[in-house]
Amino acid sequence: MKNKYTWLFAAIISPTMLVSCGGDDAGQQQMNPMAMAVPVNTIQVKQQSVTGRDTYPATVVPLQEVELRPQVSGYITNIFVQDGQRVKKGQKLYEIDQNKYQAGIQQARASLQSAKANLARAEKDLERYERLAERDAIAKQQVDYARTEVQTARAQVAAAQAQVSSASTDLSYSVINAPFSGTIGISQVRVGAQVSPGQPLLNTISSSDPIAVDIVINESELGRFTNLQQGKQPDSLFTIRFNNGEQYKHSGKLVAIDRAIGRRSGTTTVRVQFPNPDERLVPGMTVSLNVLNQDLGEQVVIPLKSVSEQLGEYYVYVVQGDSVVQQNVQLGTRVDGDVVVREGLKEGQQIVTEGIQRLRQGAKVQLGGPEQSKPQTGAAK
Numbered sequence: 001m002k003n004k005y006t007w008l009f010a011a012i013i014s015p016t017m018l019v020s021c022g023g024d025d026a027g028q029q030q031m032n033p034m035a036m037a038v039p040v041n042t043i044q045v046k047q048q049s050v051t052g053r054d055t056y057p058a059t060v061v062p063l064q065e066v067e068l069r070p071q072v073s074g075y076i077t078n079i080f081v082q083d084g085q086r087v088k089k090g091q092k093l094y095e096i097d098q099n100k101y102q103a104g105i106q107q108a109r110a111s112l113q114s115a116k117a118n119l120a121r122a123e124k125d126l127e128r129y130e131r132l133a134e135r136d137a138i139a140k141q142q143v144d145y146a147r148t149e150v151q152t153a154r155a156q157v158a159a160a161q162a163q164v165s166s167a168s169t170d171l172s173y174s175v176i177n178a179p180f181s182g183t184i185g186i187s188q189v190r191v192g193a194q195v196s197p198g199q200p201l202l203n204t205i206s207s208s209d210p211i212a213v214d215i216v217i218n219e220s221e222l223g224r225f226t227n228l229q230q231g232k233q234p235d236s237l238f239t240i241r242f243n244n245g246e247q248y249k250h251s252g253k254l255v256a257i258d259r260a261i262g263r264r265s266g267t268t269t270v271r272v273q274f275p276n277p278d279e280r281l282v283p284g285m286t287v288s289l290n291v292l293n294q295d296l297g298e299q300v301v302i303p304l305k306s307v308s309e310q311l312g313e314y315y316v317y318v319v320q321g322d323s324v325v326q327q328n329v330q331l332g333t334r335v336d337g338d339v340v341v342r343e344g345l346k347e348g349q350q351i352v353t354e355g356i357q358r359l360r361q362g363a364k365v366q367l368g369g370p371e372q373s374k375p376q377t378g379a380a381k
Contacts, residue, residue, distance in 0.1 A: 036364055037322070037364040037365055037366035038355055038358045038359060038363055038364065038365050038366065039355060039365075039366045039368045040317075040324075040352045040353075040354060040355035040356075040359070040365045040366070040367065040368065041352070041353050041354035041355065041367075041368060042319055042350050042351060042352050042353060042367055043302070043303070043306075043350070043351060043353050044348060044349070044350050045300055045302060045341075045345050045346065045347055045348060045349045045350070045351060046300075046301070046347055047298045047299060047300055047301070047347050048298070048299065048301045049297065049298060049299075050295050050297065050298070050299040050301060050333065050340055051292070051295075052292070052293045052294065052295025052299075052332055052333030052340060053239075053290040053291060053292055053293060053333065054290070054291045054293050054333070055241075055288050055289070055290050055291075056215040056216075056217070056288070056289045056291065057215070057286065057288065057289075058213045058214060058215045058240070058272075058286070058287050058288065058289040059213070059214050059284070059285070059286055059287075060211060060212070060213055060281045060282060060283055060284065060285040060286075060287060061211070061212050061213070061214050061271075061283060061284075062182070062206035062207050062208065062211060062212070062283045063207050063210060063211065063212050063273070064180050064182065064206065064207040065204065065205070065206040065207070065283070066179055066180075066204070066205055066206075067201055067203075067204050068093065068094070068176055068201070068202040068203045068204065068205060069197075069198050069199070069200075069201055069202060070094075070096060070173075070176070070195040070196065070197060070198070070199070070202065071173040071197055071198075072096055072101065072170050072173045072174055072197060073096075073194075073195065073196040073197060074096040074097040074100065074174065074194070074195065075096065075097045075192060075193065075194050075195075076094060076095070076096060076097075076189055076190070076191050076192060076193045076194075076195060077095050077096065077097050077098075077191065078094070078095035078191065079093070079094055079095075079187060079189075079190070079191055080092040080093055080094070080095070081093050081184055083184070083185070083186040083187055084183065084184065084185065084186065085183070085184055086181075086182075086183055086184075086208075087178040087181065087182065087183070087184050087205065088178065088181045089178055089179065089180050089181045090177050090178060091177060091178045092175060092176075092177055093176045093177060093178055093184065093202075093203070093205075094175070094176040094189075094202055094203075095174065095175050095176075096173075096174040096175075096176075096195065097174070098171060098174045098175075101167065101170045101171040101173075101174050102171060104167040104170060104171070105164065105167035105168055105170075105171050107167075108160065108163040108164040108166070108167040109164055111160045111163060111164075112157070112160035112161055112163070112164050114160075115153065115156040115157040115159070115160040116157055116160075118153045118156065119150070119153035119154055119156070119157050121153075122146070122149045122150040122152075122153040123150055123153075125146050125149070126143070126146040126147055126149070126150050129142055129143045129146045130143060130146075176202065178205060179205070180205070180207060181207065182205050182206050182207040182208055183205070183206060183207075183208050183279070184203055184204070184205045185203050185204045185205070185206075186203070187202065187203050188200060188201050188202055188203060189202055206283055208276055208279050208283075209275065209276040209277055209279070210273050210274060210275050210276060211273070211274055211276040211281045211283070212255070212271050212272065212273050212274070213240065213252065213271070213272045213273075213274060213281070213287065213289055214269050214270070214271050214272075215269070215270050215272070215289050216267045216268070216269055216270075217267060217268060217269075217270055218266060218267055219261050219266045219267065219268070222257070222261070222268065225254065225257060225270050226257065228254055228291075229254045229257060233253055233254060234292070235251050236251055236292065237251070237252075237253075237254075237291065237292050238251055238252035238253065238254065238272045238274075238289060238290070238291055238292075239251055239252070239289075239290045240252070240274065240281075240287050240288070240289060240290070241287065241288045241290060242287055242288075243286065243287065243288075248274070248280065248281070248287075250274055250275045250276075251274075252272040252273055252274040252289075253272065253273050254270065254271070254272050254273075255271055255272065255273045256270070256271040257269075257270050257271075258270070258271075272289065293332070293333060294332070294342070295332040295333040295340045295342070299332070299340045299341075299342075300340065300341040300345050300346070300347060301338050301339070301340055301341070302316070302338065302339060302341055302345070302351060303337055303338055303339075303353055304334060304337055304338060304339045305337070305353060305354075306351050306352060306353045306356070307329065307331065307339065308356060313328055314328065314329050314330075314331055315327055315328045315329060315344075316329055316344075316345070316351045316352070317351060317352040317356060317359050318345075318349055318350065318351055319349075319350040319351065319352065319365065319367070322364055322365065322366075323362055323363060323364050323365060324352060324359055324361075324362070324363055324365055325361060325362065326361050327344055327345065327351075328344055329341050329343065329344030329345055330342045330343040330344055352365070
């Protein structure tokens with residue numbers, strides 16, 4: 001009986017001793033620093049040649065644009081241009097029936113001649129009365145009347161001259177000329193249409209070469225663009241890229257910054273002028289305006305995937321010995337999968353590129369993978 005219970009006691013104790021021994025081994029493994037290290041891939045920070053650009057959505061606008069509207073009433077008798085035609089300053093565009101205005105100027109000229117003749121008669125009468133008054137051969141009151149009549153005649157001549165000028169203006173308004181060289185749009189009226197002052201819109205003419213591109217900037221960027229406007233602007237400072245990815249071959253120059261910041265929007269408009277000899281830029285077109293920034297020449301460039309963000313701040317993990325520290329960085333131009341670091345890193349430092357999700361400040365790391373020996377690709381240019 002004793003042997004029976006001895007065997008049972010041994011059967012119970014043996015697993016317990018095995019578990020206890022195994023637990024000691026696991027505890028030793030957990031205390032092993034290498035078992036706690038996070039495997040990561042790293043690269044060494046290097047400098048690369050960079051041409052950094054900031055991109056803004058932009059709208060093409062003409063430097064000059066005018067709506068053509070009639071200033072006198074009548075019927076359209078002639079249209080001298082075709083829709084979409086290039087026109088020169090002073091070129092005839094539209095003609096309104098001139099018969100009424102030609103008759104008006106003839107009548108005004110006749111009235112002017114009559115007023116001049118009346119003035120001449122009154123001046124001669126005054127001259128004769130003044131000679132008689134010198135010999136006391138006429139009443140002084142008669143001389144005064146003659147002088148008043150001369151003044152009235154002169155006023156009539158001035159009024160007649162003004163009427164001739166008004167009639168001449170109306171006649172000139174019956175022919176609408178191009179106020180500047182540019183491109184005319186599609187006509188909104190045809191021959192025979194009746195028009196009156198201000199109505200309807202006849203057409204629109206806009207200048208095409210040079211042309212402008214407008215962008216909207218935040219208040220915080222105003223100082224930068226003001227300095228660009230006042231300083232020497234290099235040829236490649238402002239460039240355009242079309243929506244299909246094509247690069248416009250001409251570069252631009254900053255010509256104007258709007259007079260004020262919008263109270264609600266906190267933005268203002270910047271205008272950049274471009275040559276447009278081939279009329280590739282059309283008013284109303286949307287393009288991308290590229291502006292050179294401070295990221296020029298040799299700059300620190302790292303993969304964008306190595307950067308983390310927290311509460312609007314960016315940081316990377318820098319390897320120091322067998323652990324990592326968080327290092328805040330100021331980012332610059334982003335191109336493809338890389339980003340310029342303006343502040344926070346120096347050439348030669350080693351940063352983590354993979355395994356970032358499991359890291360924290362001071363975490364132990366185990367370097368793995370040959371990524372640090374691979375060249376960085378996709379650098380900003």
